[in-house]
Amino acid sequence: MTHYCYKTKGTCSQMIDIEVNEDGIITDLHFTGGCNGNLKGICALAKGHKAAEVKALLGGITCGSKMTSCPDQLARALTEMGF
Numbered sequence: 001m002t003h004y005c006y007k008t009k010g011t012c013s014q015m016i017d018i019e020v021n022e023d024g025i026i027t028d029l030h031f032t033g034g035c036n037g038n039l040k041g042i043c044a045l046a047k048g049h050k051a052a053e054v055k056a057l058l059g060g061i062t063c064g065s066k067m068t069s070c071p072d073q074l075a076r077a078l079t080e081m082g083f
Helices: 036-046 051-058 070-080
Strands: 002-007 013-020 026-033
Touching (some): 002 070, 013 070, 026 036, 036 070
Antiparallel strands (some): 013 026
16 A cells, blocks of 8 residues: 655645555545535545546646646656656
8 A cells, every 4th residue: 555645836736645555556545625526426436447448538628727626646646656
């Protein structure tokens, strides 16, 4: 089991806590700050799925005029974790 804390950049959320098991499956995911309901939804959808697949789906999503988003920041965190 790998646990990783990622400090977000350019979003309303400030931190993402991620746990990925040895099979590359996201087992736990929490955002600090941001849009509570939306981020709970992202966490519920990502848990139980392969980190590499979640990264491919969420990378590049923007929020309004921002060049990133909370989903994109999750994808970046998963990249830093090696997925």
